[in-house]
Amino acid sequence: MMPTRTRQWLSHRMNSHLDWPASRALALKGDTTISVVLPAKDEQETVGSIVTAIRESLVERVPLVDEVVVIDSRSTDNTAKVAARAGATVHAQDDILPDLPGLWGKGEALWKSLAVTSGDVVVFVDSDIRNFGPHFVTGLVGPLLADPDLAYVKGCYSRPLRQEDSFNPFDGGRVTELLARPLLNMCWPDLSGFVQPLAGEYAGRRTALEEVPFVCGYGVEFALLVDLADLVGVDRMAQTDLGCREHSHQSTAALGRMSGQILDTAWSRMHRHGIVTSEHPPSSGITQFVQTADGYESLDWEVRVSERPPMSRVLGGRGAAPRPRQPLR
Ligand SMILES: O=c1ccn([C@@H]2O[C@H](COP(=O)(O)OP(=O)(O)O)[C@@H](O)[C@H]2O)c(=O)[nH]1
Numbered sequence: 001m002m003p004t005r006t007r008q009w010l011s012h013r014m015n016s017h018l019d020w021p022a023s024r025a026l027a028l029k030g031d032t033t034i035s036v037v038l039p040a041k042d043e044q045e046t047v048g049s050i051v052t053a054i055r056e057s058l059v060e061r062v063p064l065v066d067e068v069v070v071i072d073s074r075s076t077d078n079t080a081k082v083a084a085r086a087g088a089t090v091h092a093q094d095d096i097l098p099d100l101p102g103l104w105g106k107g108e109a110l111w112k113s114l115a116v117t118s119g120d121v122v123v124f125v126d127s128d129i130r131n132f133g134p135h136f137v138t139g140l141v142g143p144l145l146a147d148p149d150l151a152y153v154k155g156c157y158s159r160p161l162r163q164e165d166s167f168n169p170f171d172g173g174r175v176t177e178l179l180a181r182p183l184l185n186m187c188w189p190d191l192s193g194f195v196q197p198l199a200g201e202y203a204g205r206r207t208a209l210e211e212v213p214f215v216c217g218y219g220v221e222f223a224l225l226v227d228l229a230d231l232v233g234v235d236r237m238a239q240t241d242l243g244c245r246e247h248s249h250q251s252t253a254a255l256g257r258m259s260g261q262i263l264d265t266a267w268s269r270m271h272r273h274g275i276v277t278s279e280h281p282p283s284s285g286i287t288q289f290v291q292t293a294d295g296y297e298s299l300d301w302e303v304r305v306s307e308r309p310p311m312s313r314v315l316g317g318r319g320a321a322p323r324p325r326q327p328l329r
């Protein structure tokens with residue numbers, strides 16, 4: 001159950017995107033630089049419109065955003081071309097810090113983005129959003145521009161579940177409701193006020209983001225919440241209601257594998273926090289089953305997650321990335 005202190009946190013750390021029109025964010029920008037990062041794996045259908053919306057509204061019309069960067073995460077489609085054509089700076093995930101062995105996953109893309117961006121504030125936006133609007137960015141950066149003590153702002157929204165033959169206005173966020181929310185409530189009750197703990201839209205100060213590890217797979221959001229709360233304290237974290245988010249949905253089986261990665265991530269944090277003491281980590285894999293004409297076929301999947309160290313330890317010896325490239329305008 002949400003502790004009283006978390007209810008108090010929720011009452012003063014919940015924003016609405018309606019509070020943060022681009023004009024107000026611009027008035028607060030000063031010399032704070034802002035990078036928007038989109039991790040993208042096979043998102044040719046949607047990445048272009050998101051980049052275009054950001055470029056036209058928040059670079060050209062209102063000069064709030066200094067760079068829009070797409071990290072092409074081993075896509076097999078035309079994601080990179082579509083993103084570049086829309087005006088983004090595109091980096092292939094494996095071209096970044098090439099002297100390190102490349103790893104799979106969303107968190108790898110997000111971690112590597114820190115090495116090729118320079119914004120004082122970094123905004124992460126998924127590339128599969130189907131109803132993106134510039135308010136996703138202004139609602140996240142506004143509170144950070146207004147309050148220098150704030151380190152991190154997480155988006156929250158209603159999450160419809162639109163599938164081939166069905167639509168439900170509330171059933172999205174399946175891993176959130178079935179795994180992440182129970183885990184956080186039971187083991188990290190101070191984080192139980194985050195409405196969408198796995199939301200892929202969030203913004204943070206580089207000075208904080210470069211001081212925490214990045215889990216390379218789908219555990220990245222879960223780990224960032226726990227690790228940033230350890231680093232800066234929940235009261236330097238906030239959230240903004242961004243309205244509604246519709247995105248491309250994966251299959252239940254795919255979310256089962258995602259859940260395995262998040263559970264592995266959570267176990268590692270429970271171990272660091274002394275919630276579990278066993279020195280034997282959980283199994284690194286899961287077996288799923290598909291029905292066949294002859295019965296069931298078993299499929300084994302690896303869900304053990306890799307983790308990158310805080311970027312400050314890597315860039316420390318390399319020097320920070322150059323200041324944002326020439327704005328897109
Ligand atoms: O290895 C990966 C997996 C995902 N993504 C991106 O991360 C975001 C969220 O991933 P996904 O849509 O697969 O997760 P879901 O929203 O279904 O939970 C999307 O922009 C993906 O393109 C990525 O960059 N690399």
Ligand SMILES: O=C(O)[C@@H](COP(=O)(O)O)O[C@H]1O[C@H](CO)[C@@H](O)[C@H](O)[C@H]1O
Pocket residue numbers: 106126159160161171172173174175176177198199200201218219220221222247248249250255258
């Ligand atoms: O929130 C969730 O349960 C999952 C799956 O959402 P849906 O059930 O497909 O709406 O989506 C999120 O989880 C991923 C892992 O943290 C994030 O990377 C995604 O950005 C986020 O959409």
